[in-house]
Amino acid sequence: MTLPGGADKEGSATTVIAKGTLIEGKFHCVENVRLDGSIHGEIKVDKRFVMGDTSSVMGNITARDAAIKGKIKGDIIVKEGLHLLDTAIIEGNITAKTMVVEEGARYNGSCRIGEQTAAAVKN
Numbered sequence: 001m002t003l004p005g006g007a008d009k010e011g012s013a014t015t016v017i018a019k020g021t022l023i024e025g026k027f028h029c030v031e032n033v034r035l036d037g038s039i040h041g042e043i044k045v046d047k048r049f050v051m052g053d054t055s056s057v058m059g060n061i062t063a064r065d066a067a068i069k070g071k072i073k074g075d076i077i078v079k080e081g082l083h084l085l086d087t088a089i090i091e092g093n094i095t096a097k098t099m100v101v102e103e104g105a106r107y108n109g110s111c112r113i114g115e116q117t118a119a120a121v122k123n
Contacts, residue, residue, distance in 0.1 A: 012048075015033045017035045022038045024041055028044045031046070032045070043059060045061075046064060047063075051088075060092075064078070066082050068088040070087070073091045076096075078094075081097065082096040084099070084107065088107070090108070
């Protein structure tokens with residue numbers, strides 16, 4: 001179980017990508033990821049993906065859980081819970097089992113939420 005915008009209760013390691021860092025290409029991590037920099041390319045995170053308010057992604061994202069405060073230009077697929085915090089901006093399609101949207105968060109694209117949607121993603 002994870003906490004919105006916070007640590008994983010399983011005590012997993014977290015990879016931190018600091019502000020000012022740019023990664024280009026495919027990025028895959030089996031642990032949690034905290035992004036404060038930028039990634040241009042496809043992202044796959046096996047556990048929790050957290051984006052700070054200075055972060056940006058140009059590309060598609062797949063994760064188990066996610067908490068977003070930054071900017072995404074691409075689709076996001078979350079197998080469990082997606083939390084869009086107040087500064088989140090998403091230009092792309094959203095697919096998730098559950099989603100919480102805080103006041104101020106914005107997204108432009110289609111949004112598919114629910115058990116059946118999550119089941120289709122896992123296959």
